[in-house]
Amino acid sequence: MVTLEDFHSDDPIAWCPGCGNFSILKALKKALVDIQQPPNELIIVSGIGQAPKTPHYLRCNCFNGLHGRTLPVATGIKLANHKLTVLAQGGDGDGYGEGGNHFLHAMRRNINITYLVHNNQVYGLTKGQASPTSEYGFVTKTTPRGARNPAFNPLLLAIACDCSFVARGFAGEIEHLAALIKKGIQHKGFALIDILQPCVSFNRVNTFKWYSDRVYKIDVNSQYDAADRINAFEKAQEWGDKIPIGVFYRIQRPTLEDQIPAIAEKPLVAQQTDPAVFSELLETFK
Amino acid sequence: MVTLEDFHSDDPIAWCPGCGNFSILKALKKALVDIQQPPNELIIVSGIGQAPKTPHYLRCNCFNGLHGRTLPVATGIKLANHKLTVLAQGGDGDGYGEGGNHFLHAMRRNINITYLVHNNQVYGLTKGQASPTSEYGFVTKTTPRGARNPAFNPLLLAIACDCSFVARGFAGEIEHLAALIKKGIQHKGFALIDILQPCVSFNRVNTFKWYSDRVYKIDVNSQYDAADRINAFEKAQEWGDKIPIGVFYRIQRPTLEDQIPAIAEKPLVAQQTDPAVFSELLETFK
Amino acid sequence: MDISIRIGGEAGQGIQSISSIIARTFVRHDFYVFINQDFASRIRGGHNFDQVRISNAPVHAAADKIQILVALDKETTRRDIDCLADNGILLFDGDGIGFTSENPNHLSIPFAQIASEVGKSKIMINSVATGAAIALTDFELRQVLDCLQEQFQQKGPETVENNQKSATAGYDFVRQNLKEKPPFRVPPAKSVRQKMLLTGSQAIALGAMASGLKFYSGYPMSPATPIMEFISSQAATYNIILEQAEDEIAAINMVIGANFAGARAMTATSGGGFCLMVEALSLAGMTETPAVIVVAQRPGPSTGLPTRTEQGDLNFVMHAGHGDFPRAILAPGYPEQALCLMSKAFNLADKYQTPVIVLGDQHFNDAYFTVDELNLRDITIDRGHILTDQDLPTPQAYERYAPSESGISSRILPGHTKAVLYADSDEHTQEGHITESATVRNQMVRKRMQKLKGLRREIGPPEIYPSGEAELVLLGWGSTHGVIKEAVNKLNQNGIVAQMVHYSELFPFNPDHIAIAALTKAKIIAVENNYLGQFAEFFSKSTGLSVDQKILKYDGRPFTSHEIVEQVKDVI
């Protein structure tokens, strides 16, 4: 049996007291215990930022790489060993700013990775500049007169890219978030979970209270049909007085790994090469 | 009066005979004459590929930069001198592969640039690999068993990013395309025109005939409301036996330049700096 | 007089509010202050310190020993107490941080209690501590109170009053508990308010803006972010556009676009971000577009130590980009130089139509320096060869890459009324169209590389200090200027005739300056903040002179002059 203790890490946490990341870490651990994920068979790939420190605070395999480049590393790992449970984890700047292109293409590939974006609508680790998800008019040191661009909506983008699992969670709803993460990991295909994460140091607008006052769950007691793309696109536009959380969109389509005969039997890492087998190929050059 | 002659360039064209790019060049010139665009006040920024050679075949200012990086260069130019008409031009690999991140963020900025993507659903200049817009199953030397990913739909993405002008043209409909380009340039804000462009050398599936058999114009004699985002999202999903061309989505929202007081009076390039004015600022350090 | 005050504690405890009040107060009274910032890559917690060095002579480096240590947390007492000079005094809040000491030089002050009681809020701890520290000197408290007044006046009179009262209470507490008179003597203060206190980043930003910067695009990255933030704070006043890019690739390409269109433009980043700019660096080289890029170095490889210092990217920036193209590399050692070199960077970029890189590092960029004056007359603006509408009398075919002896062709800007221009990243003809011709290729390679000749002549000499002959040369570049100079002074005081040779204009190497006696006759010791001694290697290669020893440090921290002196003694 996998227990919470199995995920215990000794590495001291470097987040600010009160940061939303603590709750996300909690929800993540809870989800992992719920699905009885053996830590050894889990790898979290993260970028650079506050959120990407998370895997150090769990006992599991961790590759803490470059800002914005979580998804390609995670893709390489998953294709090399698709028996692993692969999570990618990063911030909004990491994933939607620097890493925007990989985000688009990972969704298109529908590789079986769960992607957790701690969306605090600000650059935390670099001390509070506007991020792609910062709201229009958000004042920071790089946007002293307020952000000039409307906030980037990752859910709309994901639905447009036909991402096969699109969800939003909130750090203030740990149970709900844990359930989302669980569903995301269990989903076959690429799962985006954008997580509203209060940053107590640099985002004084979108606070715990601000979010709490607004979020509501779409997936509870409702007729909501997550397979309906148009519906999802409409729902994902809601932002303001009411902010939906839950699974917006979920479909089944072939994953990348499923389409590759080379790993139908066993993962790449389990395959040995004997150079001699290439002698046949050499003949074709004669 | 600006005439076709004014856009004549002596540079010999390096495209394959029969390439769809010839028609796009024609439509572009036509649009420029229609709007009486002085060549001197026009700049085309392009990437690397077959499409990005286009500006050499016009008489106008040209910056032929890097594969995938048209939009940031165009953005820099536009912000430095917003009196210029700025076009960005590239291929599907250039814009949706290598340049995907800039595409997302240029749309968000709503900078007043018209972006022409020659979408031949293949990498032309590098001799025929799959591009993001290649259809599922498309066979190339890098996808000998067919592309494993569904084609990337730039229009859906653009609508999701609230791009203020989203259109699709076809190289086989020169008049219609010229009209789209004209509208795109006249539109205040970022205008995407994705152009179906047959590649006679490397795309034997999506040929002139294939497209001609399928395209129809949405904007002629129809009730189509291009301001309706949901509607546009639905329309942009059509692909197969029938492929709509025309303006899918068009809204007005503030452009990036409009929001910058620094250039309300005159463009940056027209502003001189006298180092002495900074003496006041130096005082603040005392 | 040479007093150093270190304020240590967790991120978020307001270390900088203490150091900046102290520093400002002294600078406004005509002292020289240098602040070295040492902090971890986190927003709250961890161990951090600011070290404020105050002197009546110029200081450009941190001291090895400190006179006053203000410990805002227990960790500071553990880590930093060894830095105290023999007569040094530790100030701390014993109850607050759970630390006790029998040492008479360790003074517990109830910061928190005073703050709550006198300042009406725990936040006032910083002002209490500020007052307490000042009380250890014979500097007047009133001057600190004035500075607090100015600092907090926008926040209203109540805030001002609470801060002032807290500082006074801290001051009084120490004075009452001091057995003798304040241990640290301070010469009489002049209230002239002429000197400036500013960081390397601010000097770089000021230099850029005064040189006509009109467009900045960048992506946040320590330690380069403060440049962007400072420019951002001034953008509205000085009509500068600051656009935060989606990534560094966008940033540099926007900068190239803006420069191409005729607006002076720059970006700043650190090594990791610069990696992403390398393709466009080569683009600027090929299209012959000016571009100024500040690389504020930090310890690599990869993410490394994001908030610490290193001079480890010299080799990289010297060779970054595929193919051969001309570039210049400058590395300021102090703010006045940063101002001039930013002006030079923009002028070289415009004149030679090619990228120019300015190397900073966390130490230089984040440290506060005191300067007597920043002379805006040092800034000249030379836009190079740009043909205006008047310069071309009639509409004509213009050739962007026309040949010339210098390798430089006249630019026009897009929008020119008489001509259009073609710029291309492919090899191109004079007209700017794509070519496959071997002959044209040869011409164009030579044309571009010819510019290196001119650039080389523009590169100024190293700074030799002191002048004259010496047996021993400490060879340095960039941010180590201050500390090497101080080490040289100490060595000379110790009877070792040493000289600093400091390079701030690094590339292309100008051989005219090699003949300098110092270099050819003396024993040369390179002092660098990196593992390999990158500059030493470049210097040897360029001059044929061998570097005899290297003093290298790569733990993410800057040198102190003491360290250098000791190591010099070891190796000579």
Next chain:
Amino acid sequence: MDISIRIGGEAGQGIQSISSIIARTFVRHDFYVFINQDFASRIRGGHNFDQVRISNAPVHAAADKIQILVALDKETTRRDIDCLADNGILLFDGDGIGFTSENPNHLSIPFAQIASEVGKSKIMINSVATGAAIALTDFELRQVLDCLQEQFQQKGPETVENNQKSATAGYDFVRQNLKEKPPFRVPPAKSVRQKMLLTGSQAIALGAMASGLKFYSGYPMSPATPIMEFISSQAATYNIILEQAEDEIAAINMVIGANFAGARAMTATSGGGFCLMVEALSLAGMTETPAVIVVAQRPGPSTGLPTRTEQGDLNFVMHAGHGDFPRAILAPGYPEQALCLMSKAFNLADKYQTPVIVLGDQHFNDAYFTVDELNLRDITIDRGHILTDQDLPTPQAYERYAPSESGISSRILPGHTKAVLYADSDEHTQEGHITESATVRNQMVRKRMQKLKGLRREIGPPEIYPSGEAELVLLGWGSTHGVIKEAVNKLNQNGIVAQMVHYSELFPFNPDHIAIAALTKAKIIAVENNYLGQFAEFFSKSTGLSVDQKILKYDGRPFTSHEIVEQVKDVI
């Protein structure tokens, strides 16, 4: 025997179908063939040629003069006729391309007409031309027909027949119109079919696959694309995953991910794409993850001449990436070496857990070489220190970056049943957690850089040809191997005692090999396909030996031995 046949024409005219049939035919009959491909960056039109050199002794470079020129367009007659040797013969379709000549060595053949009439389609022009070219030699036509048979058999008997008939008709036409017997003598052909004809790219790809490559990710870029395409063609057979990435940044990060997870992985690109990989190079260095990157060079800067050749990225790849970290750089000179060096690249990457770069260039990658044998036994697979489940007896805390004398720590792969691992791009502790400690930082920098020592010892000696002492050394690296060797032979024939010193294992420089007599006593002339003489500079710096002269070429075209010989004569 040494015959060169150049086929010139527009892109899309099927130049390669002619050259490959001729080449294959000869190789199958135990001749040595070398094909140099010269083409513009366009799909149709432009001027291009393939030059097929045939000999009964090994040939590894293009000849200066050609015996047979097949002109498929008029441009070829204009551009290439000067390359004809004195007795050289031009074959062309006078009506077809609108060219006439009085010269008796210029033979007009109605390619198009014969193709339509005999081959039933204009496409058959290529077979007509092939037959015509062969007719100028006393090689048997039958052997060409056999090759056509094999080439076209999948397309059905009709295609085979049409091609064979066309070739025969071309052959007959020439034979009928030749006044004398065929001018070019060919020794009797052996039908042994032992030799292989393959490109540098194919050799690289083969080497990688036979070394256990399991994952390839890349983004198309000339001249690296053929590596990806060849691997792609074999991926299904050999259980390799080939994933085309959205950009080069994704490609290298995927490769790092796959290597981290334990699958041998690589990418290939050219200079511009490599620029985008530099940040991740540094990541591989810091996280100590193996990664193999092939950089197929082309002339820069920037887009440059995308389909042409240069050795201009050596400086760049040597210093690419911020901060200091170990790497190795290899550069094969011929296919057999490419096979071995790819094996070495993967072994070094795995053993030292760090990136390894293999430098190719357009000339090497696209040229066809004939090899007597590729010995798969030359390939060894050494995965380095990987602890399996059995190696760790009990579940335990494992330290990814545990110290060791070599600087190498044992890896485990994620999924290990007994332990988990942390890898980090920040400076990290032995456990892989982020640290700010100066002490740990120092240890980790030294640990990583320690690996350079081991790597240095692995670097093999340069090739000396011929052995013995010489007055003159031609110093080269990578793709110039064949042409320098040939030049050395010619020089020796001319009484100039010359020797080739060829480096294929470039970095880190192994000083053990400097003592070689050739280097210390002879006059050294560097021969490089770049503007600066990048290797010469590196060589001088690393050895302290001066390079006396440089023969440099940077017009995008490879050297011929004739050019080298002439320039050597000029400078000695």
